[in-house]
Amino acid sequence: TSPHRIPDNVPRDIPWVGRHDELRRLTAALCEGNGTSAAVVTVEAIDGMGGVGKTAMAVHLAHRLRDRFPDGRLFLHLGGHASDRDPLPATRALAELLRLLGLPPKELPQDLDELVSLWRTTVRDRRMMVILDDAADTGQVRPLLPGDSPTAVVVTSRRRLPGLPGVRPVSLDVLPRDDAVLLFERRVDGRCVTRRAEVEEIILRCGHLPLAIEIAASRLLSRPSWSTSDLLDQLTAGSAHLPELRDGERTLRHVFDLSCRALTPPQRLVFRRMGLHFGVEFGPHAVAALAGLPVEETDRILEELLSQHLISEPSPHRFSMHDLLREYARSLYDDDALEPEGEVRKAVRQLMDHYVQVADRADRMAYPFRSRIPLDAEGTPAATGRRTGPEITDAHAAERWLMTEGANLLDTLDWIRQNGPESQLAQAVHVLAGFLDMEGHLVAAEPLLRRAVAHWRSVGDGAARARALLDLSAVHTHSGAYEEGIAAAREAQDIARTLQDGELESEAIHQLSIPLWQTGRYALVRSLQQHSLSYLVQTEKTLQTARVRNLLGIAHLHLGEKVEAVECFVAALAGFTAEGDDRGRYRTLNNMAELFRKNGDPEAAEKSYREAIELSAGMGSRGDHATLQINLANVLTTLGRPDEALALFGRALPVLRAVGDRQGEGIALNGIGRAHRIAGRGEQALPQHVAALAVLRDIHAEGEVVDVLYDLARVELDTGRMAQAVAHMEQSLSISRRIGARVEEERASRGLEAVAAARLSGTPNWH
Structure with missing residues (x-):
């Protein structure tokens, strides 16, 4: 994250009043040490009561102390006491915090310990304030603490959170009478006829609870002809209640009922249906799908609900409901006469269909190479000819939508897993496979993809099973399970051959070739890609043909067939350029740079790498950018600029570790060793x-093992470890021969000659 980018997603429009003693205590606790060490405070509710103003106090503090925490303020809702969903797991909470700091979700590690380490490393030198709102328990919060950092943490919860290190708890009760009156009067702002005695009775009916007072004031503002006397009459008329928010005989349900009765029928419908949404935040198209209304009408109703403070808009065109209001909205369905159960189930299915259908459109633009299973569920917008969701016009818009709706897409998949048939789950996980893979949700994807493969096998749909196997192979490959990825892709290839589906077989060959290439089986990759190319040149699939030529060029390059490699890369670059695919262009430029390097032209390699880096900066992934950096760093080492190379390695290595790219991590470590050796620091090179x-x-x-063994042997010879140098050079030669890496084989042979010469002369002669 750029040091000039100040992350701040703390809500703005949350009213605050009073509680000066608690505010002073929290301010003192947060500012102890003048921001040089972490401070953790908890804002808790007495008797587990919701709506007492915990979030309002935390948000008020964040804005009040913004100058003391100049590196930003982050707000994360943990969903600890939502009635309709589980609390946010620590892994997803950490991923969201890191995303707010600019780290792409698809490049985050999956393991909790690795996420904790990355989080603490990222905030180690930042003076930020982090609000963790509505925590469930200590176990949820502990991994989110910043450790040795000047970042301050404010945790809100309805319960005590024992066991947090260095925590300063502050408990909140309902508002004192004077503060409660002031809150009401500030909200109505003199726009209604008020009498002090009536206001005091209103806040008494609201149990002095800030949330109830807010809603009561909004109710009064929505009826300009009313006075506080009219509002008080309404508050004393009802008898329903929310049991967990009772204050003697007075309840918050009175206020909720009053606000709901004032809504028009379309407003009541949208309000109820919003209570069915499983996510914390959502857009108007999702609400329209739930309500079965046009999005234009839904937008208007949402604006009306906003004006009555029944929903909030934390960011433009993104809406949320307070947990208590969500619970109230869902409770309205207890009245069977209100909406038949079948209508409720239909509304939820419409929401599921909305997310899956829009994700399918976005996926086809964001990941155009994937081989698709047709989406044909009856009753979906696709089947009825009615399209819901925002217009998605290009790959960048598609990626933005997938990232924005990421949490809701995961919740959609989880809902279908628990409630839908296997056929629906198999289709949904296929639609989201590209998103799950590229956004780093590998742990969640793998078991669901296995279930999808099993489903398509059980129903005898070979084409769908093959595509599910390709999804599974990609996830295995990106997680480093190469043999599992190979097995899944080979099974898909066998099915495609049986079906005589050339396009599907071509996709299977491409997916199979990736883990084969990663494990050094270059000759087999060449053969497979040549077979795939012979099919694709007969089609008009320019992007797929360019992709095959790029991978075929890599195989030629590793096999020492440099002329053929050049031809493939030039043709691939032309294809990607014609289609406007910048990602394909910078990946091909990277491979061309590698060709220049192996041809002994490091200056041309440097130029090509820098061009690739410039292209990737605006649209490539952080992992891709780091890979290009280490490739450039290796060339700079060859050009005799080891310190410049080490600076690049130092920036790239943490990124590669964070995204779980173990191959890139190994290449970077080896490059650091080479740079130290070139700089004459052999003893520092060895451990790398x-x-x-x-x-x-x-x-x-x-x-890659071949390269490391060669470089290790060189530094061992430089430092007088002759026996180890011979053993490692021989291993490099043996593996090179086995995998058919001719350039590396010749290099190792020359290395052994240098070792023999060194034994005679006492000085290595590398060439």
């Missing part, structure tokens, strides 16, 4: 090469 070898052997990245 050894660490790289361990990482790459663990994932069976044979092509």
Whole structure:
């Protein structure tokens, strides 16, 4: 994240009044140490009561102390006491916090410990305030604490949170009478006829609860002809209640009922249906799908509900409901006469269909190479010819929609997993497979994709099963499980051949080739890609043909077939350029730079890498950008600029570790070793090469292991470790021969000659 970008997603329009003693205590606790060490405070509710103003106090503090925490303010709702969904898991909470700081979700690690480490590293030197709103328990919060950092944390919860290190708890009760009166009067702002005695009776009926007072004041504002006397009459008329918010005989349900009765029938429908949404935040198209209304009408109703403070708009065109109002809206369905159960189920299905249908459109633009299973559920907008959701016109808009709705898409998938048939789950996980893979949700994706494969097998749909296997193979490959990825892709290829589906077979071949390439089976990759190319050149699929030529060029490059590699890369670059695919362009430029490097032209390689980096800066992933950086750093080492190279490695290595790119991590470690060796620091180089070898052997990245063994042997010879140098150079030669890496084989042969010469002369002669 740029140091000039100040993240601040703290809500703005939350009223505040009174509670000066609690505010002073919290301010003192947060500012202890003048921002040099972490401070943790909790704002808790006495007797577990909701709506007492915990969030309002935390938000008020964030804005009041903004100058003391100049690196930003973050707000995250943990959903600890929502009645309709589970609390936010620590892994998803950490991923959201890191996303708010600018780290792309698809490049975050999956393991909780790794996420905790990345979070604490990211905020180590930041003076920020983080609000963790509505925490469920200590276990949910503990991983989110920043550790040794000047970042301050404010946790709100309805319960005590024992066991948090260094925590300063502050408990809130309902408002004192004078503060409650002031809150009401500030909200109505003199626009209604008020009498002090009547206001005091109103706040008494609201139990002095800030949320209830807010809603009562909004109710009064919505009826310009009313006075406080009229409002008081209404408040004393009802008898229903929300049991958990009782204050003697007075309840918040009175106020909710009053506000709901004042709504028009369309407003009541939208309000009720919003209570069925499972997410914390959502857009107008989702609400329109729930309500079965046109989005234009839904937008107007949402604006009306906003004016009555029944919903909030935390960011433009994104809406949410307070948990208590959501619970109230859902409770309205207890009256069977209000809406038949069948209508409620239909509304939820419409919401599921909305997310799946729009995700399908977005996926086709964001990940155009995927081989798709047709989406044909009866009754969906696609089946009826009615399209819901925003217009998505290009790949960038598609990626933005997928990221914005990421949490809701995960919740959609989880709802279908628990409530839908296997056929619906199999289709939904296929639609979201590209999103799950690229956004880093590999742990969630793998078991669901296995279920999808099993479903398509059980119903005898071979084409769908093959595509589900390709989804599974991609997830295995990106998580480093190369052999599992190979097995799944080969099974998909066999099915495609049986079906005599050339397009599907081509996709299976491409997916199969990726883990084969990662494990050094270059000759097989070449053969497979040549077969795929012979099919694609007969079609008009320019992007797919360019992608095949790029991968075929990589195989030629590793096999020492440089002329053929050049031809493939030039043709691939032309294809990607013609289609306006910048991602394909910078990946091909990266491979061309590698060709220049192996041809002994590091200056041309540097130029090509820099062009690729410039292209990737605006649209590539953080992982891609880091990979290009380490490739450029390796060339800078060759050009005799090791310190410049080490600076690049230092920026790229943490990113590669954060995104779980173990192959990239190994390459970077080896490059750091090479840079130290070039700088004459052999003893510093050795541990870097050894660490790289361990990482790459663990994932069976044979092509990279060859390079590390060679570089390790060189530094061992430089530092007088002759026996180890011979052993490692021989291993590099043996593996090179086995995988058919001719350039590396010749290099290792020359290396052994240099070792022999060094034994005679006492000085290595590398060439």
